Amino acid sequence: MNPKVIAFDADDTLWHNEPYFDEAQAKFCDLFRDFGSHQEILRLILTHQVRNLPLYGFGIKAFTLSMIESALELTNHQISGNDIQKVIQIGKELLAKPVELLPNVVEVLEALKGKYKLIVATKGDLKDQHRKLHDSGLGHYFHHIEVMSDKTDSDYQKMLGRLDILPQDFMMIGNSLKSDVLPVLNIGGYGIHIPYHTTWEYEKIDFEVQHPNFKAIENITEVLSLV
Amino acid sequence: MNPKVIAFDADDTLWHNEPYFDEAQAKFCDLFRDFGSHQEILRLILTHQVRNLPLYGFGIKAFTLSMIESALELTNHQISGNDIQKVIQIGKELLAKPVELLPNVVEVLEALKGKYKLIVATKGDLKDQHRKLHDSGLGHYFHHIEVMSDKTDSDYQKMLGRLDILPQDFMMIGNSLKSDVLPVLNIGGYGIHIPYHTTWEYEKIDFEVQHPNFKAIENITEVLSLV
DSSP, X not given: OOOSEEEEOOBTTTBXXXXXXXXXXXXXXXXXXXXXXXXXXXXXXXXXXXXXXXXXXXXXXXXXXXXXXXXXXXXXXXXXXXXXXXXXXXXXXXXXXXXOBOTTHHHHHHHHBTTBEEEEEEOSOHHHHHHHHHHHTOGGGOSEEEEOSOOSHHHHXXXXXXXXXXXXXXXXXXXXXXXXXXXXXXXXXXXXXXXXXXXXXXXXXXXXXXXXXXXXXXXXXXXXXXX | OOOSEEEXXXXXXXXXXXXXXXXXXXXXXXXXXXXXXXXXXXXXXXXXHHHHHHHHOSSHHHHHHHHHHHHHHHTTTOOOHHHHHHHHXXXXXXXXXXXXXXXXXXXXXXXXXXXXXXXXXXXXXXXXXXXXXXXXXXXXXXXXXXXXXXXXXXXXXXXHHXXXXXXXXXXXXXXXXXXXXXXXXXXXXXXXXXXXXXXXXXXXXXXXXXXXXXXEOSSGGGHHHHO
């Protein structure tokens, strides 16, 4: 593989993220345990999140608003103001979580630096992703930070167009086959999958990826032997 | 003035925005009129918005969450679930408002097209601003869309650095002296102010701007005689 530009997803690729969401959802389920099982409540949150995607997009503010709507539905609108406040607090705590880098991330970026143009391409809240990148201390490795409102074929195409990058020069590395790999393969780039131990339900796909420009690896250090 | 790149703010520069927020806030004030005057309630929302800025940033989702916190405070947490739902609905309606262009915007972009690199530089929600740009039909005029988490000197500096633009080649046009003009003058660019008939309290400044790279105009068509 011979890319000129290497883009990294951020959440669960550069730093831990999903466990914080899982923890937040567990707190929410506990708060409303009289109204449903954990599994039922998780399904309800996901329903609201997916329904709200076209209006809200991704990120913690959208997640908080979807939790509030889930709480209203669960309690048949009989929820107390104090419980609404607790749900808002769950969201605010997520926005203040420390950034914990995944193993070997710094070593890999250090090795790639100067040889390739490095980019972060992530979904989520603009403010929150900028905050995490700042707190991560990784900012100086990257030529460009792109917070994307979605990661479809056309979102990648627009990004590459604006940054004057040819698809065949572009490699995307991330933990989501659906968002980081498939759309990039579709537009002619390289897609590298590094699974994270837990995946948001929405990002799951139920088929195997087979493509000459695709590679699944276990650890981010394997990127160095691909390029 | 001799810029190579001309950037436009979006809300209340290219299209109407603040009147929709005013309308949303008026609905909110009506909903909670038993708990305070319009003026008191507006002040309370602003307090929550400003307090939440470091966590939430700008945009309608942040505004919705700040309205919910204002409603909790106003009602001493005695709010009903139905009223919370109404507040969420006020936010969702804002996210679905039609995009109404300001007068002469298309003519000016048409005249500048091809002669200058044109950019949109706006705060707000990523998804919402992308949606509005799409609905506006103006997307094809712009080389780059930058949704910024804030508009400080350093935010502009980072943007220009990434896009390889020299400050002395950069002109920013917008309705906010605080966000569109002052930081750009500070870093060595041109700042053009086109006041909109109503300004968000947070964006107001109480001094006059005097600077060789500054110009205040009444109508966007005057840009054509500046460059």
